[in-house]
Amino acid sequence: MxxxxxxxxxxxxxxxxxxxxxxxxxELFFFLAWRDILVRYKQTAIGIAWALLRxxxxxxxxxxxxxxxxxxxxxGVPYPIMVFxxxxxxxxxxxxxxxxxxxxxxxxxxxxxxxxxxxxxxASAVIVSFVDFxxxxxxxxxxxxxxxxxxxxxxxxxxxxxxxxxxxxxxxGLWIAALNVKYRDFRYIIPFVVQLVLYVSPxxxxxxxxxxxxxxxxxxxxxxxxxxxxRWAILGGNTPLYWDGFILSASLVLLLLITGIFYFRxxxxxxxxxx
Amino acid sequence: MPPVISVQxxxxxxxxxxxxxERYTALRDVIANSAKRTLKKFRHPFAAAEGDEIHEEFWAxxxxxxxxxxxxxxGIIGRNGAGKSTLLKVLSRITEPTTGQVKVRxxxxxxxxxxxxxxxxxxxxxxxxxxxxxxxxxKVKIKKKFDEIVAFAEVEKFxxxxxKRFSSGMHVRLAFAVTAHLEPEIQQNCVRExxxxxxxxxxxxxxx
Numbered sequence: 463m464x465x466x467x468x469x470x471x472x473x474x475x476x477x478x479x480x481x482x483x484x485x486x487x488x489e490l491f492f493f494l495a496w497r498d499i500l501v502r503y504k505q506t507a508i509g510i511a512w513a514l515l516r517x518x519x520x521x522x523x524x525x526x527x528x529x530x531x532x533x534x535x536x537x538g539v540p541y542p543i544m545v546f547x548x549x550x551x552x553x554x555x556x557x558x559x560x561x562x563x564x565x566x567x568x569x570x571x572x573x574x575x576x577x578x579x580x581x582x583x584x585a586s587a588v589i590v591s592f593v594d595f596x597x598x599x600x601x602x603x604x605x606x607x608x609x610x611x612x613x614x615x616x617x618x619x620x621x622x623x624x625x626x627x628x629x630x631x632x633x634x635g636l637w638i639a640a641l642n643v644k645y646r647d648f649r650y651i652i653p654f655v656v657q658l659v660l661y662v663s664p665x666x667x668x669x670x671x672x673x674x675x676x677x678x679x680x681x682x683x684x685x686x687x688x689x690x691x692x693r694w695a696i697l698g699g700n701t702p703l704y705w706d707g708f709i710l711s712a713s714l715v716l717l718l719l720i721t722g723i724f725y726f727r728x729x730x731x732x733x734x735x736x737x
Numbered sequence: 738m739p740p741v742i743s744v745q746x747x748x749x750x751x752x753x754x755x756x757x758x759e760r761y762t763a764l765r766d767v768i769a770n771s772a773k774r775t776l777k778k779f780r781h782p783f784a785a786a787e788g789d790e791i792h793e794e795f796w797a798x799x800x801x802x803x804x805x806x807x808x809x810x811x812g813i814i815g816r817n818g819a820g821k822s823t824l825l826k827v828l829s830r831i832t833e834p835t836t837g838q839v840k841v842r843x844x845x846x847x848x849x850x851x852x853x854x855x856x857x858x859x860x861x862x863x864x865x866x867x868x869x870x871x872x873x874x875x876k877v878k879i880k881k882k883f884d885e886i887v888a889f890a891e892v893e894k895f896x897x898x899x900x901k902r903f904s905s906g907m908h909v910r911l912a913f914a915v916t917a918h919l920e921p922e923i924q925q926n927c928v929r930e931x932x933x934x935x936x937x938x939x940x941x942x943x944x945x
Binding site: 497 | 839863867872
């Protein structure tokens with residue numbers, strides 16, 4: 463017999479071994495993410511190419527609308543590159559948020575039949591979107607080669623901004639996933655929120671067009687900090703980072719993540735009864 | 738030697754809601770009522786709907802106390818809705834109890850339903866790995882048991898066919914094969930048999 467551990471189950475008893483349990487189920491993370499990636503492109507003709515085609519076409523449309531029609535400035539960078547540097551974190555966030563938000567509902571049969579730390583489900587949904595994010599990074603590299611635009615040392619700070627994007631997606635995803643279990647209204651709120659946040663985030667345009675006195679207020683949207691960070695790291699000195707706003711955005715992301723984990727853990731014990 | 742599973746005063750409460758009976762249904766009333774409810778929903782979006790629903794407490798388990806020693810094989814028999822599955826759900830941590838407590842020594846594997854986590858679009862091979870992981874098996878262990886599982890389920894020919902194209906018999910055989918090859922310290926099975934009017938569930942606890 464392997465090493466013994468005694469488990470106590472009672473009402474309102476928070477699991478002391480929760481994080482250890484989560485570590486024990488780490489392979490499930492991998493398997494669920496792997497399943498979702500496999501399933502996503504089953505019975506499709508062009509398969510994984512969808513992960514590249516969608517961001518590419520969005521970039522083309524955004525460039526045409528915002529640069530050619532609206533004649534917005536591009537801070538001295540080829541407009542497609544500027545758009546794509548923002549589209550990368552944005553698509554990662556919106557996909558991860560949508561997938562994680564619906565993940566518990568679509569895995570209802572597993573939740574009501576087997577025990578495992580529920581955090582595994584939304585987390586693996588975020589990981590799936592992260593794989594798409596890495597894939598569409600190839601397009602950015604292609605664009606940079608095409609325009610002969612090369613990043614400077616700032617590109618080395620990119621992992622930090624990726625981490626912030628990850629935390630934002632995870633925090634928002636956990637909140638919505640947990641709320642969605644009880645109030646299915648959130649299923650309809652998700653696409654609506656994604657659409658709204660896209661309009662108020664500097665995806666198709668540079669946040670330098672926002673008047674100086676409104677920049678700090680604008681940064682209340684956590685995606686502003688994430689996107690500006692990505693642009694600063696990828697486009698080099700062309701887009702100076704507005705630090706006050708960035709710090710505000712980043713701390714809001716951190717708050718979102720911490721409260722998200724807290725709320726999720728508080729409600730997850732009742733998921734099986736509610737779902 | 739202390740018991741492997743020790744259950745004390747376990748209780749599980751559910752809230753049932755009933756619709757209050759309406760004497761007759763007219764479309765006019767339905768529209769009027771739903772408009773009223775919608776208005777109220779807007780004013781108190783997260784308040785439980787009152788008035789038109791009656792809430793009733795239902796104790797699926799109440800004051801359940803027992804001990805199970807190492808090596809015991811226990812059968813729990815009861816009619817429909819007696820609380821057998823609820824007990825298993827509490828023991829396997831799927832749902833939390835309302836009162837009382839449970840002490841468990843060792844790792845529990847529960848088999849409330851075979852094939853939890855099966856995905857119809859995935860192939861037999863992929864589902865074996867996925868289902869094994871859902872049930873807490875490590876990848877190494879699934880690999881070691883893979884041939885045994887396939888032989889047990891007799892689906893060698895269809896390993897790379899999506900499970901949605903399996904016959905229902907093949908589907909159940911494969912699902913059962915994975916769960917049968919789990920080797921936990923404590924195993925809970927819930928085998929359902931249908932006979933006559935009642936569906937009888939016979940959960941059993943087994944120590945390995």
